[in-house]
Amino acid sequence: MTGQHRIVVLGAGYAGLAAARRLVPTARDAHITVVDARASFVERVRLHQYGAGQSIPEWDLRELLEPKRIHFVQASAQAIEHKRVILDGAPDVEYDSLIYALGSTNDPGVQGVAECAYSVATPEDSEYLRTSIPVGRVVVVGGGATGIELAAELAESRPDSRVLLLGSDEPASWLSARARDHVRRTLERLGVEIRSDAKVIEVTPESVRLADGSVVEAAATVWTAGFGVPELARRSGLAVDGHGRVLTDETLRSISHPDVYAAGDAAVIAGPGGRELRMACATALPTGKYAADAVVARLAGRAPRELRFRYFFQCISLGRRDGVIQFLHADDSPGRTVLTGRTAAWFKEQIVRGAAGAARP
Ligand SMILES: Cc1cc2nc3c(=O)[nH]c(=O)nc-3n(C[C@H](O)[C@H](O)[C@H](O)COP(=O)(O)OP(=O)(O)OC[C@H]3O[C@@H](n4cnc5c(N)ncnc54)[C@H](O)[C@@H]3O)c2cc1C
Missing domain, CATH: 3.50.50.100 (FAD/NAD(P)-binding domain)
Incomplete structure (x- = not known):
């Protein structure tokens, strides 16, 4: 990994994948890893259709990510400590910047x-x-x-x-x-x-x-x-709200861990008029993309642009x-x-x- 900035995206839902997709052209020199407990991406917004008996699209994450030079690790994240994600099912991964996008359940x-x-x-x-x-x-x-x-x-x-x-x-x-x-x-x-x-x-x-x-x-x-959110952020000592969602500043950076950014359902993000953005795919996609931009901006020594959202x-x-x-x-x-x-x-x-x-x- 010598000298390469390591960006780990935790979660391959809408927010995590939007972040990874954005990083490919913008963080060309970085080593990008996506971690998800599942082997495939299932369109979560169609799960009511699936539950009612219809078939819905599913994509193999490794096949999708690896050709885009994104390393994929299928494993469940257990903890975040000392710039390392402890995994169950694979060796731990170290990061310089982490995008936390574990969604909700x-x-x-x-x-x-x-x-x-x-x-x-x-x-x-x-x-x-x-x-x-x-x-x-x-x-x-x-x-x-x-x-x-x-x-x-x-x-x-x-x-x-x-x-x-x-x-x-x-x-x-x-x-x-x-x-x-x-x-x-x-x-x-x-x-x-x-x-x-x-x-x-x-x-x-x-x-x-x-x-x-x-x-x-x-x-x-x-x-x-x-919906509730995974306990991982709370367990790992990140600043979270009463539900366990990561508290972020206006650049989606964790208010307690400057190397961690959060997006999607697992984050508390201020929207128009200071109101919290809701748990939605419509939030996950733009915030995942924005978190990637914020990481890249800081890497380049620039201040991230303001998150504009409605x-x-x-x-x-x-x-x-x-x-x-x-x-x-x-x-x-x-x-x-x-x-x-x-x-x-x-x-x-x-x-x-x-x-x-x-x-x-
Ligand atoms: C039935 C249904 C219908 C919906 N319809 C709509 C809609 O019409 N419009 C809309 O805007 N929103 C809708 N939503 C909400 C939307 O699906 C979520 O807001 C969105 O999926 C959040 O995206 P995310 O990337 O934050 O999290 P998710 O999509 O939940 O992705 C999180 C990922 O993290 C992984 N993960 C979790 N824990 C771990 C761990 N410990 N280790 C490794 N990986 C882990 C999961 O496997 C998952 O792939 C719907 C939700 C449901 C359930």
Whole structure:
């Protein structure tokens, strides 16, 4: 490694791959290594489709990265200490700069979720849902984008299931009235039952228990109400928030470890008006790219440019033939323009394909 700057990217999801792709032309003299526990990249934004029985694209990471002179190590990262990543399944790797992009996973915060609930947070969760979901009533917990998309996909692909979407607020509550109405009408047309007054406090093998004491029977429960992040950053002594996400400055550099940068779901990143960017592919891609630029700028002795960021729209699929595209103001609040129906389904599909293309080196 003599003299070569070693950049290690931890995580080959949207953020990590976007970072690696950016480094190839900009850090020509550096040695770039990507580490991921999985052998392949699975389009995470399609895991609800996979869980509902559809096939989705998958790419072999080694075949993708090695021809681009990116060294790939398949191993699970256990700790970061003294500029070294301790790996399980491969020799440890040393770095001069590290981009931390370990993403997020299911959050088993509520009693019984880890033991009894299905999930679509990871490819393994989705595979399990796809192969072992029983016939009968499926309760999808969470009225956020993932819960809505999964409920629609299950209702469309599995006519033998009855789907109940359960949340403490109406589905897509943060969108405009027009977008919310379309989500509700479409879910109802697909046969999804909706309950928006329910706070789940426990999941058991055959039911969910609500805060008001009532019990809802379920052949299967799928948890989509919030994601957690890997414990690695906290365990390794990096400054993290209450959820374990890496705290970063305006250049995405860890506030405690100057050689570590963080991007995507595993990072706390300030957005427009100082508000935190949300966990989204729409955040992971630009922040991964930006973290790479910040590393390269400092390597060249330059100050990194400022992260400029805003969301333009949010896309929610409602099965394969419908959807909602909500255009957003600069402060992330919903604007007046909303696309629905087949146009929205087509638009979302182009965005999902574009996201995979943007990550692919
Ligand atoms: C069903 C579903 C639908 C979604 N739909 C949308 C959408 O429509 N639009 C949108 O913007 N967002 C969507 N999201 C959110 C989006 O998928 C995430 O925000 C995005 O994947 C985050 O990217 P990331 O690179 O930060 O992390 P990930 O994509 O989670 O990648 C992290 C990588 O790190 C690896 N890793 C984790 N721990 C370790 C370890 N210890 N050692 C080695 N490797 C490790 C993992 O294997 C993984 O490859 C959806 C999410 C789900 C689950």
